[in-house]
Each structure stands twice: as structure tokens, then as C-alpha cells.
Amino acid sequence: xxxxxxxxxxxxxxxxxxxxxxLDSDAFARGSASQEQFALDSQACAGKAEAARSYELRGVxxxxxxxxxxFNGAYGACMRARGYKGGTSTLGFWHAYDL
Numbered sequence: 201x202x203x204x205x206x207x208x209x210x211x212x213x214x215x216x217x218x219x220x221x222x223l224d225s226d227a228f229a230r231g232s233a234s235q236e237q238f239a240l241d242s243q244a245c246a247g248k249a250e251a252a253r254s255y256e257l258r259g260v261x262x263x264x265x266x267x268x269x270x271f272n273g274a275y276g277a278c279m280r281a282r283g284y285k286g287g288t289s290t291l292g293f294w295h296a297y298d299l
Contacts, residue, residue, distance in 0.1 A: 223272045228284040245278035
């Protein structure tokens with residue numbers, strides 16, 4: 201019984217950790233894009249998301265959750281605008297940050 205409780209706790213803790221991180225290309229399906237194009241698009245979107253996070257947090261002290269929400273929202277919007285579909289990672293388990 202103790203092992204089952206411990207195992208359930210570990211699974212929930214591991215799943216929850218994904219919610220407090222920046223998204224990356226693993227959260228999106230490559231589709232028909234080449235691996236090189238997909239990587240370039242992901243890198244460009246990460247740059248835009250980092251700029252959005254820096255701009256929105258200027259002069260405001262925010263916790264890590266706020267920082268990840270801003271980054272993930274901007275990154276996800278950028279990747280979707282380029283035609284990629286989300287949901288290929290475990291982050292989709294709880295639809296972290298409404299992506």
C-alpha cells in the first residue's frame with residue numbers, strides 16, 4: 201500500500217513539474233515541415249517569447265509561474281501562427297497555460 205501511494209505521488213509530482221517550465225519544440229508536432237525548418241521556427245519563436253517576457257516583466261517583480269505563463273503564451277501563439285499543432289508532449293496532460 202505504501203508503495204502505491206509513493207508511486208502515485210511521484211507520478212503526480214513529475215506531471216506537475218512540467219507546468220512550471222518554458223515550452224519548447226517538444227510541445228508541438230513537426231507535421232510536414234523539415235526538421236531544420238522546424239528547429240529554425242522554434243528558435244525564432246523562443247526569441248520572440250523571451251522578448252515578450254522581458255518586455256512584460258520590465259519594472260515588475262514576478263514569480264516563476266508568471267514568467268513561464270508569459271513565455272509559454274507567446275511561444276505557443278508564435279508556433280501556432282506558423283502552422284504547428286500543439287499537444288505532442290506530456291504538458292498536454294493538464295493543458296498547461298491553456299495551450
